[in-house]
Amino acid sequence: MFLLLMMMMWMEVTAIPSSSSPSLSSSRQNSHESLDMRRLLCLLVKRVEGRDGSTCESYPPLCTCVPAWQCRDEGAAEEASGNILSLIVLKNIRCGVTEEVCCVQVDENAPPSTPPLVTPSCGQRNLLGVGSTFEGLEEQQSQYGEFPWTAVVFTEHLLDGFSFQIFTAGGSLVHKRLVLTVAHAVQGFSADQLNVRLGEWNTETETEAIPHQDLEVVEVLLHPDYSGGPRHHYDVALLVLKQPVVLGTTVSTVCLPAGEEDYLPDGCVMSGWGKKNFDDSSKFQEVMKAVEMPLVQHDVCQAALQETRLGPGFLLHDSFLCAGGQKEGQDSCTGDGGSPLVCPLRSDPSRYVQVGVVAMGVGCGQMGVPGVYADVLNAQPWINEVIATKFSGSENKIKGIWQIELHLRNQGSHLPLLMK
Incomplete structure (x- = not known):
């Protein structure tokens, strides 16, 4: 029953109306042209919940998984204080690859951050990682470069x-x-x-x-x-x-x-x-x-x-x-x-x-x-x-x-x- 309801709503949201509704046809066509899968899912969920779907129009655009240093989204990263080796704290959606973030504004030519030149002491643990501190790691996963030996x-x-x-x-x-x-x-x-x-x-x-x-x-x-x-x-x-x-x-x-x-x-x-x-x-x-x-x-x-x-x-x-x-x-x-x-x-x-x-x-x-x-x-x-x-x-x-x-x-x- 739920599947049938979802299919009916899919047809309602995506179908181009008949010529008997000219005023709706134009607006719905324009809406359909800019509709991505995440907005569509938002509309379907709102309809099931009986809520207004107008907020779905401002749903953020699709992002792409890229290495963290290529992401220019505001709030995707911030400086980490207290550790000169860890310059970035990731604040974005986790991708399948641990060191990647889901990003809208991508700079493919951006190089990774260069850690400062250091003369390492033996046994120096990089608790915040090197270059990046990744949030949302699984239990018992280490930071990048945390145990350099x-x-x-x-x-x-x-x-x-x-x-x-x-x-x-x-x-x-x-x-x-x-x-x-x-x-x-x-x-x-x-x-x-x-x-x-x-x-x-x-x-x-x-x-x-x-x-x-x-x-x-x-x-x-x-x-x-x-x-x-x-x-x-x-x-x-x-x-x-x-x-x-x-x-x-x-x-x-x-x-x-x-x-x-x-x-x-x-x-x-x-x-x-x-x-x-x-x-x-x-x-x-x-x-x-x-x-x-x-x-x-x-x-x-x-x-x-x-x-x-x-x-x-x-x-x-x-x-x-x-x-x-x-x-x-x-x-x-x-x-x-x-x-x-x-x-x-x-x-x-x-x-x-x-x-x-x-x-x-x-x-x-x-x-x-x-x-x-x-x-x-x-x-x-x-x-x-x-x-x-x-x-x-x-x-x-x-x-x-x-x-x-x-x-x-x-x-x-x-x-x-x-x-x-």
Whole structure:
């Protein structure tokens, strides 16, 4: 009945009247010529509600989805105070692409805003984003450039003569030529099969204001004590890059703590592109996610894991730490393996130090079940040795704090714990 009513109203609004109504014919024809779909919908809704449809005549014109910097609509953007890296706050209709707005007045020749030249400090989080602060993001989505140390690790594959890349793990930039990741995700791959991307945010588009950087890997270094067997431990690896990255607002290193006293155990954040839920319907994220969570004491975590299918005999190795599990969804998940877990620097909470690398867990996001991360402090003597051996000079340190980074969880492990 409703559908029939709508069709009758459609005919009434759009049909050209007969010659028996000449006065209406002219006005209705003119109205029809300027009628777009949104005005038509407005008229139909007003008619159903029994209200005057005259306000539909001033309905705003159709807009086009464009990159934010090309929009000249009044009120589409405004300056964001308090952060020199974030110049625009978007105030417009969300489009299918996160970094686009629906705009009427479009300037296709307008370039993206250029962030000021800076010398980035390690672990500097861009809380308001770089160039733009996007409003209306989904839960756990990060701002563009918010975590400039987070990396994507790809593996190269060949099929029927065609070469293609597969998203394999996450990672973090700890030095201009070193990415930290999980060993279980990269073991078995040679250096020439791996590539690293930095400065990525939305993996489905290339409309970010600053292009990402793709880098080749020349060496894969697994922790010398790494074991993937039943007594899984030291699940960290370093990828040596062929060329140093170009540091800037969207690509910079993360700090490496000197000790537990250097960082705050609450307000820690995991950033990556893994799934939100542990089920078949969940998918990898297009926009980099950010999940805030506190650290969990080692003995508390082990006790919680013993209550799961792992059983009372499960022992958590000292080379791991835990975080999250205080509420539903507070966890890393499949596809996050190798991604960094960072915590605020005690002396400067606006900067972050990496404390963990996403490694494994029992399911994803269950209340009372923390996620398991490779402990960066535990692996730090080896990381420091690699940096000191392979690189020399002042570039090894940034403001006195060593840099480090991590890698991705993956599937298919034979271990009781899900390798993320």
